[in-house]
Amino acid sequence: MSVAIRGDIIHFTANPFTTNEEQSLQIFESGMLIIEEGRIRQVGFASDLEHLLPPDNVVHDYSGHLILPGFIDTHLHYPQTDVIASYGKQLLEWLQTYTFPCEGRFDDPEYAENVADFFLDELLRNGTTTAQVMSTSHQQSAELFFQKSLARNLRMITGKTMMDRNAPDYLLDTPDSGYEQSLELIERWHGRNRLSYAVSPRFAVTSGEEQLKRTAELMEFRPGLYLQTHLSENRDEIKLVAELFPWSKNYLDVYDHFGLVRERATFAHSIHLPEENYRLLSEKDAAISFCPTSNLFIGSGLFDFDSTIRHNVSLGMGTDIGGGTSFSMLKTLGEAYKVLQLREQTLSPLKAFYLVTLGGAEALCLDDKIGSFQPGKEADFVVLNTNATPLIQRRMEMSDSLIDKLFILMTMGDDRSIEATFIMGNRQYEKTS
Numbered sequence: 374m375s376v377a378i379r380g381d382i383i384h385f386t387a388n389p390f391t392t393n394e395e396q397s398l399q400i401f402e403s404g405m406l407i408i409e410e411g412r413i414r415q416v417g418f419a420s421d422l423e424h425l426l427p428p429d430n431v432v433h434d435y436s437g438h439l440i441l442p443g444f445i446d447t448h449l450h451y452p453q454t455d456v457i458a459s460y461g462k463q464l465l466e467w468l469q470t471y472t473f474p475c476e477g478r479f480d481d482p483e484y485a486e487n488v489a490d491f492f493l494d495e496l497l498r499n500g501t502t503t504a505q506v507m508s509t510s511h512q513q514s515a516e517l518f519f520q521k522s523l524a525r526n527l528r529m530i531t532g533k534t535m536m537d538r539n540a541p542d543y544l545l546d547t548p549d550s551g552y553e554q555s556l557e558l559i560e561r562w563h564g565r566n567r568l569s570y571a572v573s574p575r576f577a578v579t580s581g582e583e584q585l586k587r588t589a590e591l592m593e594f595r596p597g598l599y600l601q602t603h604l605s606e607n608r609d610e611i612k613l614v615a616e617l618f619p620w621s622k623n624y625l626d627v628y629d630h631f632g633l634v635r636e637r638a639t640f641a642h643s644i645h646l647p648e649e650n651y652r653l654l655s656e657k658d659a660a661i662s663f664c665p666t667s668n669l670f671i672g673s674g675l676f677d678f679d680s681t682i683r684h685n686v687s688l689g690m691g692t693d694i695g696g697g698t699s700f701s702m703l704k705t706l707g708e709a710y711k712v713l714q715l716r717e718q719t720l721s722p723l724k725a726f727y728l729v730t731l732g733g734a735e736a737l738c739l740d741d742k743i744g745s746f747q748p749g750k751e752a753d754f755v756v757l758n759t760n761a762t763p764l765i766q767r768r769m770e771m772s773d774s775l776i777d778k779l780f781i782l783m784t785m786g787d788d789r790s791i792e793a794t795f796i797m798g799n800r801q802y803e804k805t806s
């Protein structure tokens with residue numbers, strides 16, 4: 374059966390960082406998406422497509438709303454859902470004071486299940502349809518997350534966190550147990566339905582040399598595995614990594630030494646990088662996840678967007694829940710804009726929305742499956758209300774261009790702007806007013 378969606382449709386067909394911005398996207402005002410068996414069959418103007426619809430077709434009419442590909446969050450932690458808005462610490466103390474005790478609760482499957490359900494529902498409430506997610510070091514935390522994602526038919530990436538030192542005993546694994554538990558999860562989940570596995574050493578502070586070596590071995594186990602970790606978030610963290618790996622030239626060099634700087638690897642934060650690191654990340658096709666609400670909230674620093682783009686490093690956006698303060702990719706883009714303002718750099722609305730749709734898909738090597746409305750792709754998309762609050766509505770009335778509307782949405786919008794979220798053509802979230 375086919376499903377048709379009406380609305381003002383926007384999606385990117387090219388990279389606005391390398392082509393003329395306004396030629397990088399298609400806009401169909403009064404447009405239509407036709408979906409068959411969960412995939413995009415056609416996109417265009419409703420007036421051109423409606424005669425193609427079979428009589429038993431289901432039509433969702435969102436005329437007057439914007440329809441974009443579902444948002445992609447390239448870095449966040451589901452077990453930190455209950456850590457959001459924890460007061461007054463920077464990274465290393467924040468982990469010890471709030472995060473590690475909270476992650477310790479994931480030895481209780483009932484709690485883990487409750488958080489996974491809430492977290493996935495919250496992603497959908499915010500229009501996020503794909504995410505690369507850290508679990509905890511408990512094997513069951515990743516197991517449950519996969520089960521819950523499968524039940525919702527979501528395209529999700531996660532993995533058991535590996536950490537064998539510099540954290541409370543109740544969270545530590547060993548190089549052997551981390552390897553074996555990861556391997557079991559890879560065998561059970563990687564490539565199943567829409568799920569992929571990410572080998573997940575937390576960061577160089579909590580993984581010793583043997584564990585990092587085993588991480589590289591795990592990456593060879595199946596094609597298409599991801600690697601997610603953290604890099605150069607905070608200055609004390611960088612100092613500590615230099616002490617823990619005295620032979621290293623810099624933080625990224627630790628990962629590179631073990632063969633972990635590679636395609637499908639995402640390095641969250643990457644704030645304080647020497648120039649040569651951008652070159653290496655670019656050469657090796659690794660990606661950075663820029664997490665502005667977290668970087669501001671934990672006081673980590675201001676991301677160097679221009680250097681990342683100048684070196685052609687693959688880039689996605691991340692909320693970094695629970696260091697980050699919102700599940701909303703709209704809010705995340707708004708804070709990214711402010712971080713760049715403080716660096717005298719800028720983020721245009723088209724580049725911003727590219728980064729949370731097709732650009733995010735490219736950063737995760739998923740651009741053949743999601744991120745745009747190219748026929749054949751999976752029909753995950755979000756319906757945006759451009760008049761979600763009286764103030765937004767008032768500002769929108771002053772706006773005469775779509776680009777300005779997108780900028781208003783990223784500056785003032787949040788979960789209230791999400792009217793509906795569709796997964797493989799099925800509506801899985803609808804706002805109740």
Ligand SMILES: [Zn+2]
Nearest residue numbers: 450603641693
């Ligand atoms: Zn993180």
